[in-house]
Amino acid sequence: MSRTQFEAVMGASKRVFVPGASGEPQGLLDLLSANPALSQDTTYVQFPIGGMNRTDFASLHPTARMETFFMSPVLRSSFAEGRIDFLPMHMRRVFDHIGTAEPFDAVLVHAARDDKGVLRHLYNLDFLSAAMSNTRALVVQLNPSVRPPAGAPELGERVPDALVEIATPPPELKPAMTDEVAETIGERVAAMVPDGACIQTGIGAIPQAILGALSDHNDLGMHGGLIDDAGLALIQRGVITGNNKSIDRGLHITGIAMGTHGLYEALADEPSVCFRPANYTHEVGVIAQHEHFISVNSAIEVDLLGQVSADMVGGRQLSGTGGSVDFMRGAAASKGGISIVALAATAKSGEISRIVSEIAPGSATTAARTDIDRVVTEFGVAELKGRSLDARANALIEIAAPSFRDALREAWRARRSTF
Numbered sequence: 131m132s133r134t135q136f137e138a139v140m141g142a143s144k145r146v147f148v149p150g151a152s153g154e155p156q157g158l159l160d161l162l163s164a165n166p167a168l169s170q171d172t173t174y175v176q177f178p179i180g181g182m183n184r185t186d187f188a189s190l191h192p193t194a195r196m197e198t199f200f201m202s203p204v205l206r207s208s209f210a211e212g213r214i215d216f217l218p219m220h221m222r223r224v225f226d227h228i229g230t231a232e233p234f235d236a237v238l239v240h241a242a243r244d245d246k247g248v249l250r251h252l253y254n255l256d257f258l259s260a261a262m263s264n265t266r267a268l269v270v271q272l273n274p275s276v277r278p279p280a281g282a283p284e285l286g287e288r289v290p291d292a293l294v295e296i297a298t299p300p301p302e303l304k305p306a307m308t309d310e311v312a313e314t315i316g317e318r319v320a321a322m323v324p325d326g327a328c329i330q331t332g333i334g335a336i337p338q339a340i341l342g343a344l345s346d347h348n349d350l351g352m353h354g355g356l357i358d359d360a361g362l363a364l365i366q367r368g369v370i371t372g373n374n375k376s377i378d379r380g381l382h383i384t385g386i387a388m389g390t391h392g393l394y395e396a397l398a399d400e401p402s403v404c405f406r407p408a409n410y411t412h413e414v415g416v417i418a419q420h421e422h423f424i425s426v427n428s429a430i431e432v433d434l435l436g437q438v439s440a441d442m443v444g445g446r447q448l449s450g451t452g453g454s455v456d457f458m459r460g461a462a463a464s465k466g467g468i469s470i471v472a473l474a475a476t477a478k479s480g481e482i483s484r485i486v487s488e489i490a491p492g493s494a495t496t497a498a499r500t501d502i503d504r505v506v507t508e509f510g511v512a513e514l515k516g517r518s519l520d521a522r523a524n525a526l527i528e529i530a531a532p533s534f535r536d537a538l539r540e541a542w543r544a545r546r547s548t549f
């Protein structure tokens with residue numbers, strides 16, 4: 131098929147879904163950028179990841195718009211102009227929303243052929259099946275320069291309405307640099323993970339440090355929203371085997387691969403890493419079937435009630451709600467499961483405490499106080515599950531940076547007196 135067919139489909143499309151993260155079809159986006167008229171009066175829908183996805187779809191044409199479930203600096207200008215609609219929604223709900231909302235005129239897909247010539251999805255499966263079931267047209271970038279993951283599903287029987295062969299490298303996410311704080315937190319979290327447990331982590335320096343600290347564990351399982359280079363290293367080392375998993379035994383379940391080109395290339399020969407959509411990876415009923423499911427997520431700040439703010443601070447939408455709460459609640463439903471929030475105790479070189487008396491005015495609560503079992507900083511572990519308001523607050527104060535503890539105690543006394 132030709133680029134002419136691509137232009138014909140896109141010229142008639144006013145609502146378009148674009149996969150984010152490492153599944154973004156950059157070759158097709160380059161064609162859209164080169165022909166702004168194709169985006170006239172078009173609304174693009176995407177769940178982008180900051181640092182990986184750099185297209186502001188609302189900027190492709192003066193009448194273009196965008197819907198997103200995750201903010202990034204790239205989108206800030208158009209968001210301020212009112213041309214981007216941000217939808218706060220956990221990932222499991224995003225899947226259902228995409229599958230049942232106003233139908234798409236086109237869904238863009240990034241795919242490649244495996245060694246047998248089978249056309250497979252590439253590195254992000256989170257919402258694609260929902261979008262593909264709710265679209266009039268399927269537009270595929272066939273990438274001849276990469277091999278698809280061995281555990282990624284086939285594209286299916288549907289014939290693409292436009293298929294364009296373009297070689298582009300998938301978006302990379304370089305490993306984060308860890309420091310002493312991250313490594314201390316990583317060691318504390320790793321000490322809570324028993325052999326045979328099933329784990330889920332996010333991205334960034336602290337998750338990378340946690341995975342690094344698990345290198346001496348045995349027979350761990352993986353079920354989460356993503357796999358990165360550090361997660362693959364544990365699989366290759368035999369630390370993550372999946373042998374004790376209650377379901378998907380011997381398999382490592384993920385929705386997205388996010389990392390270096392080395393990660394993407396290695397996944398082509400690793401059929402045990404299986405890609406599943408968000409209605410499986412983030413489904414509480416699935417997660418709960420794993421015994422000892424350990425969910426580890428990050429935060430911007432945690433208040434003395436145990437509430438978590440992870441995406442909005444001071445009225446500024448920084449990122450998105452993502453899938454952390456899906457995993458927290460799955461861990462709560464798992465036999466022996468633990469929901470952990472791990473964060474550095476301070477920000478801005480120690481000037482700001484991230485353990486706060488209460489969530490800042492204008493900020494949003496990402497996770498409720500009832501969703502968290504433990505909070506970890508470099509100063510210790512606060513056990514919140516099954517504890518009273520005062521016990522929870524005191525535990526959180528003890529893991530704050532020492533220079534902030536007296537002020538937090540006084541703030542808690544004042545706040546407690548109003549209850």
